[in-house]
Amino acid sequence: MPRFAANISLMYTEWPFVDRFAAAADDGFEAVECQFPYEVPAETLARRREAAGVELVLLNAPPGPAGARGIAAVPGQETAFRASLLEQALPYAQALGCPRVHVMSGFVPDGRERADVQPTLVDNLRWAADEAARAGVTLLVEPLNGRDNPGYFLNRQDHGHEIVAAIGAANVAVQFDLYHAQIVEGDLSVKLARYLDPAHPTKVGHLQVAAVPDRGEPDAGELAWGHLFALIDQLGWPGWVGAEYRPRAGTRAGLGWFQPWRRR
Template sequence: MPRFAANLSLMFNEVPFMERFARAAGQGFRGVEYLFPYAFEARDIAAELERHRLQQVLFNLPPGDWEAGERGIAALPGREAEFRASVDTALHYAEILQCRQLHVMAGVVPAPDRWETMHHCWLENLAWAAPRFERAGITLLIEAINNRDMPGYLITHQQQARDAVKTLGAPNVRMQMDLYHTQIMEGDLWRTWQRHREQTGHLQAAGVPGRHEPDSGEVDYAWLFEQLDRAGYAGWIGCEYKPRGDTAAGLGWFERWRSLQ
């Protein structure tokens, strides 16, 4: 049965971040994810998780200078020391939050002729990080991101993520398949998931094209979630979408699954 995790970076923005845990639990979610926890003390977040009986499902490593447009540093040559420090920071938070999945953002390629060099740097950094994650009992996730929302991102297609998983050959390196990104870049979501099922550790969902609730647009998520359930998918689906309005008012799509969480 799919389990749905509220993404607290995007959902329940009607209240400050630390109040969103209560809102998510109150709507029936049992798991949460978000982009970055680092503006808050890990133990304060852990207290909210415990108070509301929520599982921390996922968050990202520090992305570099987000305001300046950086979207990860794992593929940036010359930033290896910073990347390794970011691994230590994320693992510290993961230990306190009891989080067993971390997403490593690759970064943006400034020009096509830099892709090969940056891809090599990315793989080298992932190879360094993977055993450290494994010793901590954590899965390292890599994600293909569409080039409309994030122009120049290093990997944009699921096969690229799968190739990296195969190249690294580490048991704890898996794909984070965001169905929103996948629909924009590839489509054919059901068969794409089936093709990469064994390599996929986490799913995310949002409506296409607006990245709103998974109840409208060009993807029939009601059908897709049902197929995932029938196929025995027992992992998490991160609700990484931007509510059209009030978050709670837009959760009609979740009614089918609320009592099953």
């Protein structure tokens, strides 16, 4: 049975951020994830999470300067990337008991090719993997679609697994978001079976879902959600599935999709 984590950066925006842990728990979620929690002190968030009785299963490392979508693959930003990991991402993950940090690659700089900047990402993540291992954290790289994120370094699942293989660390994996993957490449059933196979040489560390094309609740659009959720279950996926979508008409009004999977 898939285990769903509410993304409290996109869901529950009707509540102040610190209250979203409890709101998600009230609706039956046993876990949450978030994007960038850094405007609220980690100790405050930890207290609210513990009081709500939910796990925080994923957060994003800081995105970098205004307009950026990460800096891990941006040459010249190595010092800033390392500082953001050591001073923000890993301390927040430890304070909140969060075992996964998504490291955003960023945009390919103007005039450069992906092949030019890939060594920067690999070098940064090799360094970061050692630091994260000491903190008990797994780092994730996520392919994002170019429609929403034109110029983003990482777009395809196979490229994500190539990066993870090049790093060669046990605590670096791919974040497989079905929304992004469907827009870029489709063939989700085959890709889920391939990459969730325990025998695959590199691993998926987290799944996420949202409807295509509108990024709403996973109950409409061009994907057969009943089939995909059943397949994830059949494949024995042991991790969480992040519900990283934008509610179409309010969070609670759109939770009908979740009721068959509610555990509480």
